Amino acid sequence: MITILNDDFSQLNNFLHEKSFSKIFILVDENTHEYCLPVLLGNMETNLNFEILEIEAGEEMKNIQTANQLWEILTEMQADRKALVINLGGGVITDMGGFVASTYKRGVQFINIPTTLLSMCDASIGGKTGIDLMHYKNMVGTFAFPEQIFIYPKFLETLPFKELRSGFAEMLKHGLIADKAHWESLIQVHKLDVEAVVPHIQTSMDIKQDVVEKDFHERNIRKTLNFGHTIGHSIESLCLSQGNPILHGEAVAMGMICEAHLAYLEDLITQQDADGIIENIQRYYPYLDISDFTDESITALLLNDKKNTDSKINFSLVSGIGSCTYDHQCSQENILKSLDFYRKLNNA
Numbered sequence: 001m002i003t004i005l006n007d008d009f010s011q012l013n014n015f016l017h018e019k020s021f022s023k024i025f026i027l028v029d030e031n032t033h034e035y036c037l038p039v040l041l042g043n044m045e046t047n048l049n050f051e052i053l054e055i056e057a058g059e060e061m062k063n064i065q066t067a068n069q070l071w072e073i074l075t076e077m078q079a080d081r082k083a084l085v086i087n088l089g090g091g092v093i094t095d096m097g098g099f100v101a102s103t104y105k106r107g108v109q110f111i112n113i114p115t116t117l118l119s120m121c122d123a124s125i126g127g128k129t130g131i132d133l134m135h136y137k138n139m140v141g142t143f144a145f146p147e148q149i150f151i152y153p154k155f156l157e158t159l160p161f162k163e164l165r166s167g168f169a170e171m172l173k174h175g176l177i178a179d180k181a182h183w184e185s186l187i188q189v190h191k192l193d194v195e196a197v198v199p200h201i202q203t204s205m206d207i208k209q210d211v212v213e214k215d216f217h218e219r220n221i222r223k224t225l226n227f228g229h230t231i232g233h234s235i236e237s238l239c240l241s242q243g244n245p246i247l248h249g250e251a252v253a254m255g256m257i258c259e260a261h262l263a264y265l266e267d268l269i270t271q272q273d274a275d276g277i278i279e280n281i282q283r284y285y286p287y288l289d290i291s292d293f294t295d296e297s298i299t300a301l302l303l304n305d306k307k308n309t310d311s312k313i314n315f316s317l318v319s320g321i322g323s324c325t326y327d328h329q330c331s332q333e334n335i336l337k338s339l340d341f342y343r344k345l346n347n348a
């Protein structure tokens with residue numbers, strides 16, 4: 001269940017009163033510790049004891065070493081099965097905290113309080129938890145629903161612009177795969193800021209939730225939420241492995257450009273639709289330099305995508321503005337052409 005919090009956090013306090021948790025563990029990173037934890041603690045009313053678990057910020061932390069440290073801390077603090085983990089942060093915190101909670105003692109309850117646009121609209125919803133493995137994205141994880149998701153849009157007021165723009169990419173994705181009207185209202189945003197995006201959060205949340213309700217375990221339609229991610233994740237992984245991470249939404253924006261062109265090459269959309277998608281994404285996202293990455297290095301990562309079957313790369317590709325296919329196998333020639341298309345945009 002998703003609740004938009006009032007300024008007094010009463011819905012969160014009611015939730016804490018109604019359930020009989022033994023203790024609370026609040027997971028934050030250094031930034032959400034500074035900007036969001038004081039707001040939470042200033043409004044949280046509970047007689048339960050709580051501990052703060054802090055990790056460094058960034059995708060580089062979303063790995064087994066951090067998970068292990070958190071499992072060890074929970075053990076040392078004698079967290080029992082009635083403990084509650086509160087994930088207060090962006091997608092790194094909700095992915096990591098959900099993973100740690102859903103595996104510790106075979107699962108303790110957790111709630112998500114997302115603090116980035118990306119985690120409000122996407123990462124905190126849907127129960128995909130996980131960590132990266134050898135820079136491969138989200139390779140180890142669980143499907144585990146949070147008990148509740150509490151959204152407090154005012155957290156966005158301290159979010160850096162690049163992070164806001166990163167989250168906007170997942171919102172654009174929601175429009176492209178499922179709701180043309182959402183896409184069309186998003187591309188009316190000329191100045192990307194908190195005021196402009198907040199009115200659109202609910203629609204994005206609804207699209208994500210609706211897809212997840214139909215296919216929690218990603219056996220079919222949930223794969224559409226991966227539009228832009230097949231190529232996007234491979235570039236995100238390569239940047240991460242070079243010690244030069246890019247933001248998830250930046251990778252998804254780049255991936256959506258390649259995959260929109262790929263959808264055109266595969267006769268799924270018209271050139272006009274492909275161009276419209278690409279030009280609009282380019283309005284918000286600067287060109288991402290992929291000149292360091294060879295076709296071979298990108299293909300090697302594509303071959304390990306989680307959607308693959310029988311050693312075949314299965315793409316989720318838009319089939320119009322507001323609709324999306326999945327399990328679409330493309331010719332190798334077209335995949336490479338789509339990368340080449342992106343490289344040439346640098347000089348266009």
Ligand SMILES: NC(=O)c1ccc[n+]([C@@H]2O[C@H](COP(=O)([O-])OP(=O)(O)OC[C@H]3O[C@@H](n4cnc5c(N)ncnc54)[C@H](O)[C@@H]3O)[C@@H](O)[C@H]2O)c1
Pocket residue numbers: 029030031032035036057058059062089090091092093095115116117118119122123124125126127128129137138155156157158159160163166167170248249
């Ligand atoms: N599980 C899913 O369904 C799902 C969906 C989309 C993305 N993801 C994952 O989410 C992650 C990206 O999430 P993200 O973009 O939220 O990144 P993030 O968690 O790294 O947060 C981005 C940055 O913003 C800071 N921050 C967070 N809230 C803040 C606030 N209110 N004010 C100031 N600074 C703040 C963080 O400390 C961090 O530096 C990736 O690992 C991606 O794979 C998961």
Ligand SMILES: O=C(O)C(=O)C[C@@H](O)[C@H](O)[C@H](O)COP(=O)(O)O
Pocket residue numbers: 122126128137138170218222223225226229306
């Ligand atoms: O919820 C989903 O399903 C998604 O695919 C949402 C994506 O935006 C998100 O990045 C997710 O973490 C990707 O999952 P993965 O299974 O491709 O790692």
Ligand SMILES: [Zn+2]
Pocket residue numbers: 122170229248252
């Ligand atoms: Zn994503």
